[in-house]
Amino acid sequence: MSDPKPKRIVVVGAGASARIVIKLLKKTSGDNVDITVVQPNTFASLPFYQTLVLTDRETLVGNSTFAEIEGVNKTVYGTAVGCSDGQVAVQPLDKSKSVETVPFDTLVCATGFAFPVVCETPGQSQAERQAEIDQYAKVLTSGQNVVVGGGGSVGVELAADILEKLPADSRKGKVTLICSSPKLLASQADRYGEKCKEVLEELGAEIIFNDRVSSQNDSIVSEGAPITLTLKSGKTLSCNAYVAAYARGANTSWLTTAAPGGSPLPEGLLNEKGQVIVNEYMQSAAYDKLYAMAATSDRAEPSLFPNVESQAATVTKNIVKPNSTKQAPGVPNAMYQLVGHDTFGTAMPENTPLPPVCATLCCTWCGFPCNMLCPCFCLGVLFGPCDPMVCGMCCAHPEGKGLANTLKGTKDMKMMAANAGYHVKGKPGFGEEMERS
Numbered sequence: 001m002s003d004p005k006p007k008r009i010v011v012v013g014a015g016a017s018a019r020i021v022i023k024l025l026k027k028t029s030g031d032n033v034d035i036t037v038v039q040p041n042t043f044a045s046l047p048f049y050q051t052l053v054l055t056d057r058e059t060l061v062g063n064s065t066f067a068e069i070e071g072v073n074k075t076v077y078g079t080a081v082g083c084s085d086g087q088v089a090v091q092p093l094d095k096s097k098s099v100e101t102v103p104f105d106t107l108v109c110a111t112g113f114a115f116p117v118v119c120e121t122p123g124q125s126q127a128e129r130q131a132e133i134d135q136y137a138k139v140l141t142s143g144q145n146v147v148v149g150g151g152g153s154v155g156v157e158l159a160a161d162i163l164e165k166l167p168a169d170s171r172k173g174k175v176t177l178i179c180s181s182p183k184l185l186a187s188q189a190d191r192y193g194e195k196c197k198e199v200l201e202e203l204g205a206e207i208i209f210n211d212r213v214s215s216q217n218d219s220i221v222s223e224g225a226p227i228t229l230t231l232k233s234g235k236t237l238s239c240n241a242y243v244a245a246y247a248r249g250a251n252t253s254w255l256t257t258a259a260p261g262g263s264p265l266p267e268g269l270l271n272e273k274g275q276v277i278v279n280e281y282m283q284s285a286a287y288d289k290l291y292a293m294a295a296t297s298d299r300a301e302p303s304l305f306p307n308v309e310s311q312a313a314t315v316t317k318n319i320v321k322p323n324s325t326k327q328a329p330g331v332p333n334a335m336y337q338l339v340g341h342d343t344f345g346t347a348m349p350e351n352t353p354l355p356p357v358c359a360t361l362c363c364t365w366c367g368f369p370c371n372m373l374c375p376c377f378c379l380g381v382l383f384g385p386c387d388p389m390v391c392g393m394c395c396a397h398p399e400g401k402g403l404a405n406t407l408k409g410t411k412d413m414k415m416m417a418a419n420a421g422y423h424v425k426g427k428p429g430f431g432e433e434m435e436r437s
C-alpha cells in the first residue's frame, strides 16, 4: 500500500545531478514523492559547452534550458543560503524579497562546484550572465593578451578555444596558460599532458609550469588598460583578461548556516574541502536526511558525467528504500580530453569501464579503416555523430581531429543535453524552441 502522504524531497541545484535524480525518483516513485527543486537561475546552461559560449562561438541561449525541470512538483527560484533540520533557507532571485524556508523530509545536495565566469553564478540573472559573457568574449576573441589559469581539463580546452577564434597568423603568444604542476592534466598518464602541450604550443599558446597567479583570486577583464598579474614565482604578466579556469570548491556553505529560527545542522557534516562526508549509500554520515552527490560529496571519484549518473541512481534507490544500495567505485578519471573544439581530442582507453584487454582491442588496435567493417560503427558514421576517424588509425592511439568532430556531432544532436536532462523536446531551451516561442 502506498504511503498516503508523499515524501517531501527537496533537491538543491539544477545541474545534471539534480535533473537525473529527479527523473529517476519520478519514474520509480511517481506520486509517492513530492519534489521541490531549488534552482538559482531562471536558466541553466550545460557546463560542457560554456568555453564555447565564453569565446563567442556558441550562444548562451543555444546552450541553456529555460524550462522547469521535468518531473518536479514545485520549483523555488532562488539560492540556498542556509539549512536546519527539515528546512532549507532560500534567498529568492528577487533580492528585495526576504529569505523563505522550504520544508523537507529528505534533502538532496546537488549544488556542484563553483566555476565562476566559465559558468553562471547562482543568483545571476540571464541579462547579468549575458553581460558578463559579452565583456569577456570581446577581449578573449580580439587578439589581446589573455592568461588562463589552470592546466587541467577546462584550462586546456579554453586556452585552445580562444586561440581557435584568432586568425592563424596572429595567435603566437596571445594566450598564456599557467599550470601549477609540472605537467598538464596532472591526474592523467604523462602522455596525455605531453600531447596536449604539443598541440597547444602548435596553436600558439605559451605554457608556464610550476607556477600560479598569486595576485588575483578571481577572473578579471579589462577592455582598456592592461592588468598586471603577479605569479607565485615573482614573475609578472600583462594581459587584458585573466580567466581562472579551475573549480573553486564545492558549493556547500549553505549547509553550514542555520535557517531562520532553526539550529545549524550537526557538526562533522563537511570535510576540510567543504564536501559532505557520505557513507556508502551517498547519505550524510552526520545527518541522515541528507544525500550529497558529485562534487558536493567526499567520494573519491571525480565529478564527471558517468559518475553523476551512477550516483544519481544510488541516491534514488536509497531515498526510496533506505540503505538498500551501495555506491560502487566510479570512473577514476576523464575518458577523453579536448584541445579546443575544432583542433584535437584524445581518448583515454584505460579510463573507460572496459576491461583493459577490450579497451586496447577496441580503442587502440581497432581504428580506421578496420572499424568501418563494424556495422554499428558504420551506422554511427552514416546517421549518428561518429567521425570515421574517431578512433584514429588502426594500431595507433585514438586521438586527433576525429574525436573533436565526434563530440561536436553529439553536441549538435543534443545528445549530452538530453542525457543530462537539460534538453527535453518541445520545452524551451537549446535554441530551437526559444526561437519558435
Ligand SMILES: Cc1cc2nc3c(=O)[nH]c(=O)nc-3n(C[C@H](O)[C@H](O)[C@H](O)COP(=O)(O)OP(=O)(O)OC[C@H]3O[C@@H](n4cnc5c(N)ncnc54)[C@H](O)[C@@H]3O)c2cc1C
Pocket (backbone or CB within 6 Å): 012, 013, 014, 015, 016, 017, 018, 038, 039, 040, 041, 044, 047, 048, 049, 050, 051, 078, 079, 080, 081, 110, 111, 112, 113, 115, 118, 119, 120, 121, 122, 154, 251, 254, 293, 294, 295, 303, 304, 305, 306, 308
Ligand atoms: C567547462 C566544463 C566542461 C566539462 N566537460 C565535461 C565533459 O566533457 N565530460 C564530463 O563528464 N564532465 C564534464 N564537466 C563536468 C560536468 O559539468 C559535471 O560532471 C556536472 O556538471 C556535474 O553536475 P552537477 O549537477 O553535480 O553540478 P553542476 O552542473 O555544477 O550543477 C550544480 C547546480 O547547483 C546550483 N547551485 C550552486 N549553488 C547553489 C545554491 N547555493 N543554491 C541553489 N543552487 C545552487 C548551480 O547553479 C547548478 O545549477 C565539465 C565541466 C565544466 C565546467
